[in-house]
Amino acid sequence: MKKYKFFTNLDQExxxxxxxxxxxxxxxxxxxxxxxxxxxxxxxxxxxxxxxxKNQRDFEDYVALFEDSGWTHVAGTKGSGAQYFKQxxxxxxxxxxxxxDSKAARYKRISDMWMTLCCCFIPIFAVLxxxxxxxxxxxxxxxxxxxxxxxxxMNGTRFWQAFLFETPFALFRGIVWMVIPVMxxxxxxxxxxxxxxxxxxxxx
Amino acid sequence: xxxxxxxxxxETVYYILLALLEPAHGYLIMQKVEELSAGQVRMAAxxxxxxxxxxxxxxxxxxxxxxxxxxxxxxxTDLGREMLRQDYERMxxxxxxxxxxxxxxxLLHEKI
Numbered sequence: 566m567k568k569y570k571f572f573t574n575l576d577q578e579x580x581x582x583x584x585x586x587x588x589x590x591x592x593x594x595x596x597x598x599x600x601x602x603x604x605x606x607x608x609x610x611x612x613x614x615x616x617x618x619k620n621q622r623d624f625e626d627y628v629a630l631f632e633d634s635g636w637t638h639v640a641g642t643k644g645s646g647a648q649y650f651k652q653x654x655x656x657x658x659x660x661x662x663x664x665x666d667s668k669a670a671r672y673k674r675i676s677d678m679w680m681t682l683c684c685c686f687i688p689i690f691a692v693l694x695x696x697x698x699x700x701x702x703x704x705x706x707x708x709x710x711x712x713x714x715x716x717x718x719m720n721g722t723r724f725w726q727a728f729l730f731e732t733p734f735a736l737f738r739g740i741v742w743m744v745i746p747v748m749x750x751x752x753x754x755x756x757x758x759x760x761x762x763x764x765x766x767x768x769x
Numbered sequence: 770x771x772x773x774x775x776x777x778x779x780e781t782v783y784y785i786l787l788a789l790l791e792p793a794h795g796y797l798i799m800q801k802v803e804e805l806s807a808g809q810v811r812m813a814a815x816x817x818x819x820x821x822x823x824x825x826x827x828x829x830x831x832x833x834x835x836x837x838x839x840x841x842x843x844x845x846t847d848l849g850r851e852m853l854r855q856d857y858e859r860m861x862x863x864x865x866x867x868x869x870x871x872x873x874x875x876l877l878h879e880k881i
Contacts, residue, residue: 614815626794629840630840661814662816
Protein backbone atom coordinates (compact mmCIF):
# COMPACT_ATOMS: atom_id res chain seq x y z
CA MET A 566 0.00 0.00 0.00
CA LYS A 567 1.26 3.45 -0.87
CA LYS A 568 0.43 6.58 1.13
CA TYR A 569 1.24 10.19 0.36
CA LYS A 570 1.70 12.54 3.26
CA PHE A 571 3.90 15.47 4.10
CA PHE A 572 5.20 16.26 7.56
CA THR A 573 7.14 19.26 8.80
CA ASN A 574 7.34 17.86 12.34
CA LEU A 575 9.44 14.71 12.73
CA ASP A 576 7.87 13.69 16.07
CA GLN A 577 4.44 13.62 14.41
CA GLU A 578 5.84 11.60 11.49
CA UNK A 579 7.34 9.07 13.93
CA UNK A 580 4.01 8.85 15.78
CA UNK A 581 2.14 8.30 12.52
CA UNK A 582 4.48 5.44 11.54
CA UNK A 583 3.96 3.86 14.98
CA UNK A 584 0.18 4.18 14.47
CA UNK A 585 0.44 2.51 11.05
CA UNK A 586 2.44 -0.37 12.60
CA UNK A 587 -0.27 -0.74 15.26
CA UNK A 588 -2.79 -1.17 12.41
CA UNK A 589 -0.57 -3.78 10.77
CA UNK A 590 1.28 -1.71 8.17
CA UNK A 591 5.03 -1.78 8.28
CA UNK A 592 7.16 0.76 6.39
CA UNK A 593 9.36 -0.79 3.71
CA UNK A 594 10.33 2.16 1.51
CA UNK A 595 10.08 5.92 1.36
CA UNK A 596 10.54 8.01 -1.75
CA UNK A 597 7.78 10.45 -2.72
CA UNK A 598 5.31 8.39 -0.74
CA UNK A 599 5.42 5.84 2.01
CA UNK A 600 5.37 2.21 0.86
CA UNK A 601 3.80 -0.12 3.44
CA UNK A 602 3.48 -3.86 3.63
CA UNK A 603 0.78 -5.76 5.49
CA UNK A 604 2.13 -7.33 8.69
CA UNK A 605 1.10 -8.45 12.15
CA UNK A 606 -0.05 -5.39 14.17
CA UNK A 607 2.69 -4.44 16.62
CA UNK A 608 3.89 -1.77 19.02
CA UNK A 609 6.80 -0.36 17.03
CA UNK A 610 9.26 2.42 17.76
CA UNK A 611 10.20 4.37 14.64
CA UNK A 612 12.74 7.18 14.76
CA UNK A 613 13.83 9.55 12.02
CA UNK A 614 17.20 11.16 11.51
CA UNK A 615 18.09 13.59 8.72
CA UNK A 616 21.48 13.27 7.08
CA UNK A 617 23.02 13.15 3.62
CA UNK A 618 26.34 11.47 2.90
CA LYS A 619 29.28 12.26 0.66
CA ASN A 620 29.79 8.66 -0.36
CA GLN A 621 28.47 5.12 0.04
CA ARG A 622 31.24 4.27 2.52
CA ASP A 623 30.13 6.97 4.99
CA PHE A 624 26.52 5.86 4.59
CA GLU A 625 27.41 2.21 5.29
CA ASP A 626 29.36 3.22 8.40
CA TYR A 627 26.39 5.27 9.64
CA VAL A 628 23.91 2.42 9.12
CA ALA A 629 26.31 -0.04 10.81
CA LEU A 630 26.50 2.16 13.93
CA PHE A 631 22.70 2.18 14.26
CA GLU A 632 22.48 -1.56 13.64
CA ASP A 633 25.09 -2.18 16.35
CA SER A 634 22.97 -0.06 18.72
CA GLY A 635 19.78 -2.06 18.13
CA TRP A 636 18.09 -0.22 15.26
CA THR A 637 17.09 -1.47 11.81
CA HIS A 638 17.49 0.99 8.97
CA VAL A 639 14.15 0.60 7.15
CA ALA A 640 14.20 3.42 4.61
CA GLY A 641 16.50 6.13 3.26
CA THR A 642 19.47 6.29 0.91
CA LYS A 643 22.83 8.05 0.76
CA GLY A 644 21.28 11.21 -0.65
CA SER A 645 17.66 11.02 0.54
CA GLY A 646 18.20 12.98 3.74
CA ALA A 647 15.50 11.39 5.89
CA GLN A 648 16.69 8.12 7.46
CA TYR A 649 14.06 5.84 9.01
CA PHE A 650 14.96 3.51 11.87
CA LYS A 651 12.92 0.90 13.74
CA GLN A 652 13.97 -0.41 17.13
CA UNK A 653 14.69 -4.13 17.48
CA UNK A 654 13.00 -5.48 20.57
CA UNK A 655 12.99 -3.17 23.55
CA UNK A 656 16.56 -3.32 24.80
CA UNK A 657 18.89 -0.36 24.53
CA UNK A 658 18.04 3.29 24.09
CA UNK A 659 14.42 4.40 23.53
CA UNK A 660 15.56 7.10 21.15
CA UNK A 661 18.33 7.58 18.59
CA UNK A 662 19.27 10.83 20.38
CA UNK A 663 20.38 11.17 23.98
CA UNK A 664 20.34 14.97 24.25
CA UNK A 665 18.03 17.78 23.13
CA ASP A 666 20.69 19.58 21.06
CA SER A 667 21.49 16.69 18.76
CA LYS A 668 17.77 15.93 18.37
CA ALA A 669 17.08 19.54 17.42
CA ALA A 670 20.04 19.65 15.00
CA ARG A 671 18.02 17.50 12.56
CA TYR A 672 15.81 20.50 11.83
CA LYS A 673 18.86 22.67 11.26
CA ARG A 674 20.05 20.25 8.55
CA ILE A 675 16.56 20.13 6.98
CA SER A 676 16.34 23.92 6.96
CA ASP A 677 19.81 24.19 5.39
CA MET A 678 18.81 21.74 2.65
CA TRP A 679 15.71 23.77 1.68
CA MET A 680 17.76 26.97 1.81
CA THR A 681 20.38 25.47 -0.52
CA LEU A 682 17.68 24.40 -3.01
CA CYS A 683 16.15 27.84 -2.79
CA CYS A 684 19.51 29.51 -3.40
CA CYS A 685 20.09 27.33 -6.48
CA PHE A 686 16.92 28.62 -8.11
CA ILE A 687 17.45 32.32 -7.42
CA PRO A 688 20.44 32.77 -9.82
CA ILE A 689 18.65 30.72 -12.51
CA PHE A 690 15.65 33.00 -12.17
CA ALA A 691 17.83 36.12 -12.25
CA VAL A 692 19.61 34.93 -15.40
CA LEU A 693 16.32 34.13 -17.17
CA UNK A 694 14.96 37.59 -16.35
CA UNK A 695 18.12 39.50 -17.28
CA UNK A 696 18.42 37.67 -20.64
CA UNK A 697 14.75 38.45 -21.34
CA UNK A 698 13.97 34.74 -21.51
CA UNK A 699 11.22 35.54 -19.05
CA UNK A 700 9.02 38.43 -20.02
CA UNK A 701 7.20 39.56 -16.87
CA UNK A 702 5.11 42.05 -18.90
CA UNK A 703 2.83 39.18 -20.07
CA UNK A 704 1.00 39.54 -16.76
CA UNK A 705 -0.16 42.98 -17.88
CA UNK A 706 -0.49 42.07 -21.56
CA UNK A 707 -1.78 38.46 -21.75
CA UNK A 708 -2.74 38.94 -25.44
CA UNK A 709 0.97 38.92 -26.32
CA UNK A 710 1.00 35.19 -25.52
CA UNK A 711 -1.11 34.54 -28.66
CA UNK A 712 1.00 34.13 -31.78
CA UNK A 713 -1.71 33.49 -34.45
CA UNK A 714 -1.30 36.24 -37.09
CA UNK A 715 -4.24 38.63 -37.22
CA UNK A 716 -6.07 36.86 -34.36
CA UNK A 717 -7.32 40.04 -32.73
CA UNK A 718 -8.74 41.35 -36.05
CA MET A 719 -10.90 38.23 -36.60
CA ASN A 720 -14.63 38.18 -35.85
CA GLY A 721 -17.31 35.73 -34.72
CA THR A 722 -16.81 31.99 -35.00
CA ARG A 723 -13.44 32.29 -36.74
CA PHE A 724 -12.11 34.30 -33.82
CA TRP A 725 -13.41 31.91 -31.15
CA GLN A 726 -12.12 28.86 -33.01
CA ALA A 727 -8.64 30.29 -33.35
CA PHE A 728 -8.69 31.79 -29.87
CA LEU A 729 -9.79 28.61 -28.08
CA PHE A 730 -7.40 26.51 -30.17
CA GLU A 731 -4.42 28.58 -29.11
CA THR A 732 -5.43 29.17 -25.45
CA PRO A 733 -3.81 25.99 -24.05
CA PHE A 734 -0.54 26.86 -25.84
CA ALA A 735 -0.71 30.46 -24.65
CA LEU A 736 -1.31 29.37 -21.07
CA PHE A 737 1.63 27.00 -21.28
CA ARG A 738 3.90 29.77 -22.61
CA GLY A 739 2.78 32.08 -19.84
CA ILE A 740 2.91 29.66 -16.94
CA VAL A 741 5.98 27.47 -17.46
CA TRP A 742 8.43 30.05 -16.14
CA MET A 743 6.18 30.66 -13.12
CA VAL A 744 7.33 27.27 -11.81
CA ILE A 745 10.67 28.80 -10.81
CA PRO A 746 9.41 31.62 -8.55
CA VAL A 747 6.80 29.23 -7.10
CA MET A 748 9.60 26.76 -6.26
CA UNK A 749 11.64 29.54 -4.64
CA UNK A 750 8.67 30.50 -2.47
CA UNK A 751 7.78 26.90 -1.55
CA UNK A 752 11.39 26.07 -0.63
CA UNK A 753 11.79 29.16 1.51
CA UNK A 754 8.53 28.37 3.33
CA UNK A 755 9.84 24.86 4.09
CA UNK A 756 13.19 26.29 5.20
CA UNK A 757 11.40 28.72 7.49
CA UNK A 758 9.17 25.99 8.96
CA UNK A 759 12.16 23.74 9.70
CA UNK A 760 13.96 26.71 11.29
CA UNK A 761 10.94 27.31 13.55
CA UNK A 762 10.90 23.62 14.54
CA UNK A 763 14.64 23.87 15.28
CA UNK A 764 14.14 26.82 17.60
CA UNK A 765 11.13 25.17 19.24
CA UNK A 766 12.89 21.86 19.92
CA UNK A 767 16.01 23.63 21.21
CA UNK A 768 13.91 25.29 23.89
CA UNK A 769 12.45 21.99 25.07
CA UNK B 770 46.65 33.62 28.82
CA UNK B 771 43.61 33.40 26.54
CA UNK B 772 41.90 30.07 26.59
CA UNK B 773 41.12 28.11 23.42
CA UNK B 774 37.57 28.81 22.25
CA UNK B 775 36.74 25.08 22.30
CA UNK B 776 37.28 24.91 26.05
CA UNK B 777 35.79 23.82 28.34
CA UNK B 778 34.91 20.56 26.57
CA UNK B 779 31.48 19.08 27.20
CA GLU B 780 31.31 15.92 29.28
CA THR B 781 30.52 13.76 26.23
CA VAL B 782 33.31 15.26 24.12
CA TYR B 783 35.80 14.76 26.96
CA TYR B 784 34.88 11.08 27.30
CA ILE B 785 34.91 10.50 23.52
CA LEU B 786 38.44 11.98 23.28
CA LEU B 787 39.51 9.89 26.25
CA ALA B 788 38.05 6.76 24.63
CA LEU B 789 39.85 7.52 21.35
CA LEU B 790 43.35 7.48 22.88
CA GLU B 791 43.03 4.00 21.39
CA PRO B 792 41.45 3.52 17.93
CA ALA B 793 37.77 2.54 17.99
CA HIS B 794 34.70 2.44 15.73
CA GLY B 795 31.38 4.13 16.55
CA TYR B 796 29.68 1.48 18.65
CA LEU B 797 32.88 0.74 20.58
CA ILE B 798 33.18 4.47 21.39
CA MET B 799 29.65 4.36 22.86
CA GLN B 800 30.52 1.38 25.03
CA LYS B 801 33.83 2.87 26.18
CA VAL B 802 32.21 6.20 27.06
CA GLU B 803 29.63 4.40 29.18
CA GLU B 804 32.34 2.36 30.90
CA LEU B 805 34.73 5.30 31.49
CA SER B 806 31.91 7.42 32.94
CA ALA B 807 30.84 4.57 35.26
CA GLY B 808 27.48 4.40 33.47
CA GLN B 809 26.81 8.14 33.83
CA VAL B 810 27.04 9.01 30.12
CA ARG B 811 24.96 6.78 27.86
CA MET B 812 24.98 8.07 24.30
CA ALA B 813 22.46 7.13 21.63
CA ALA B 814 23.58 6.35 18.07
CA UNK B 815 22.39 9.57 16.42
CA UNK B 816 23.95 11.76 19.08
CA UNK B 817 27.27 9.92 18.91
CA UNK B 818 27.35 10.12 15.11
CA UNK B 819 26.84 13.89 15.26
CA UNK B 820 29.49 14.30 17.95
CA UNK B 821 32.06 12.26 15.97
CA UNK B 822 31.21 14.27 12.86
CA UNK B 823 31.89 17.53 14.73
CA UNK B 824 35.16 16.26 16.22
CA UNK B 825 36.32 15.26 12.73
CA UNK B 826 35.55 18.77 11.44
CA UNK B 827 37.45 20.29 14.37
CA UNK B 828 40.34 17.87 13.63
CA UNK B 829 40.38 16.58 17.24
CA UNK B 830 40.05 13.05 15.85
CA UNK B 831 40.82 11.43 12.48
CA UNK B 832 39.91 8.24 10.62
CA UNK B 833 42.49 5.49 10.80
CA UNK B 834 43.05 2.13 9.11
CA UNK B 835 40.20 -0.30 9.70
CA UNK B 836 40.03 -4.06 9.25
CA UNK B 837 36.25 -3.83 9.21
CA UNK B 838 34.94 -3.04 5.72
CA UNK B 839 31.76 -1.37 6.98
CA UNK B 840 32.75 0.42 10.18
CA UNK B 841 35.11 3.38 10.19
CA UNK B 842 37.72 3.52 12.93
CA UNK B 843 38.81 6.79 14.53
CA UNK B 844 41.70 7.89 16.72
CA UNK B 845 42.59 11.10 18.57
CA THR B 846 44.90 13.64 16.84
CA ASP B 847 47.73 15.68 18.44
CA LEU B 848 45.35 18.65 18.55
CA GLY B 849 42.78 16.45 20.30
CA ARG B 850 45.37 15.33 22.87
CA GLU B 851 46.28 18.96 23.52
CA MET B 852 42.60 19.87 24.09
CA LEU B 853 42.18 16.93 26.44
CA ARG B 854 45.30 17.96 28.38
CA GLN B 855 44.20 21.59 28.67
CA ASP B 856 40.74 20.61 29.86
CA TYR B 857 42.30 18.19 32.34
CA GLU B 858 44.49 21.01 33.73
CA ARG B 859 41.42 23.23 33.98
CA MET B 860 39.53 20.60 35.98
CA UNK B 861 42.55 19.76 38.15
CA UNK B 862 42.85 23.42 39.08
CA UNK B 863 39.17 23.49 40.00
CA UNK B 864 39.58 20.45 42.22
CA UNK B 865 42.70 21.90 43.92
CA UNK B 866 41.12 25.24 44.74
CA UNK B 867 37.92 23.54 45.87
CA UNK B 868 39.88 21.33 48.26
CA UNK B 869 41.75 24.38 49.54
CA UNK B 870 38.56 26.35 50.18
CA UNK B 871 36.93 23.38 51.91
CA UNK B 872 40.09 22.94 54.00
CA UNK B 873 39.94 26.58 55.16
CA UNK B 874 36.27 26.19 56.00
CA UNK B 875 36.98 23.16 58.19
CA LEU B 876 39.82 24.97 60.04
CA LEU B 877 37.46 27.83 60.71
CA HIS B 878 34.85 25.48 62.17
CA GLU B 879 37.47 23.82 64.42
CA LYS B 880 38.52 27.18 65.88
CA ILE B 881 34.93 28.04 66.73
